[in-house]
Amino acid sequence: MAEHRKREPFAPGCDSPSFSRREVLSGLGVLGMAAAFGAPVLLADDRLVIPNSEGFLIVDRKKCQGCGTCMMACSLAHAGVASYSLSRVQVLQDSFANWPDDVLIATCRQCEDAPCVQVCPTGANRPDPEHGHVRRIDPETCIGCKLCIARCPYTPVRLQWDKERRKSQKCDLCVDTPYLDEKGGPGGVQACVRACPVGAIAFTRTMPDQARVDSYEVNLRDVVWKQLGMSTD
Numbered sequence: 001m002a003e004h005r006k007r008e009p010f011a012p013g014c015d016s017p018s019f020s021r022r023e024v025l026s027g028l029g030v031l032g033m034a035a036a037f038g039a040p041v042l043l044a045d046d047r048l049v050i051p052n053s054e055g056f057l058i059v060d061r062k063k064c065q066g067c068g069t070c071m072m073a074c075s076l077a078h079a080g081v082a083s084y085s086l087s088r089v090q091v092l093q094d095s096f097a098n099w100p101d102d103v104l105i106a107t108c109r110q111c112e113d114a115p116c117v118q119v120c121p122t123g124a125n126r127p128d129p130e131h132g133h134v135r136r137i138d139p140e141t142c143i144g145c146k147l148c149i150a151r152c153p154y155t156p157v158r159l160q161w162d163k164e165r166r167k168s169q170k171c172d173l174c175v176d177t178p179y180l181d182e183k184g185g186p187g188g189v190q191a192c193v194r195a196c197p198v199g200a201i202a203f204t205r206t207m208p209d210q211a212r213v214d215s216y217e218v219n220l221r222d223v224v225w226k227q228l229g230m231s232t233d
Contacts, residue, residue: 050117053110054132055173055186056204057089057193060220062100063200066093070105073195077177077184078169085163088171089192089201090156105201107192108158108171110135112210116148116159116170125168128175132186136172139165173203 071087079086090106114135117125124141125148127133137148137159144166149159159170174184174191182189186205193201199220208215 050112050114051127051129051133052112052207053127053134053186054205055134056110056206056208056216057107057171057173057190058202058204058208058216058218058220059105059107060200060202061103061105061217063198063220064091064103064105065198065200066091066103067197069195069197070192070201073191074171077174077180077191080179085160086169088160088169090160092156104156106154106156106158107201107216108135109154109208109216110171110173112207115151115153119147119151121145121147125170128172131173131175134173134175134185135170136175137168137170139167139169142167144168 068084068091070089071084071091072082074088075081075083075086078088088108092104092106094102094104114125117127117135120126122141122143124138124143125135126138128136146161146168148168148170149157149161152158159168161167162169172184173186174180174189177184177191180189180191184190186203190201190203193203202218202220
């Protein structure tokens with residue numbers, strides 16, 4: 001099941017689906033805050049410079065069993081409850097598709113040119129310079145406008161809506177996991193990677209090719225996998 005870029009959506013509650021990055025950022029005074037946090041900087045020619053993330057999740061759909069363990073681990077680490085809807089990684093299964101296209105592991109891509117960061121009107125969605133510039137959402141600053149969700153160019157959307165807190169949320173590579181007793185983020189542990197029983201998710205510091213939709217899908221099948229009688233192709 002390949003990912004597909006979707007048409008840029010109409011943001012809820014807005015009169016027009018077209019936003020100028022300068023209007024969104026400078027119109028709401030985010031530029032000064034961005035500079036203070038070492039986050040996005042808007043140049044004179046309207047280019048938004050976002051520091052690259054130092055961590056990414058890559059997946060192997062041929063290895064994934066669709067068990068949902070990664071989703072439970074994610075929600076437990078972040079929210080302290082086992083909830084598929086609160087998981088920041090989503091595993092989708094299509095009963096009518098053939099293997100390996102029957103499973104899709106949808107993780108935040110920590111995009112180089114992150115649309116969700118660009119559109120955030122308060123700077124709540126920004127790279128975190130203290131944790132490898134991971135793109136993450138500050139719940140204290142998020143106003144629940146859902147613009148980041150509307151602007152994610154992937155299907156399924158890689159951000160989620162927390163109905164209880166009425167805030168957007170996304171994968172932060174486990175930087176903010178109050179229920180995980182180990183340090184997360186780049187250089188730390190990621191709950192989904194640690195919990196996956198077959199090792200279908202891995203962390204890497206190497207940025208996947210941003211021009212290819214499938215670049216986050218890799219072969220994680222090693223010699224142990226072969227010893228189990230499974231194909232490593």
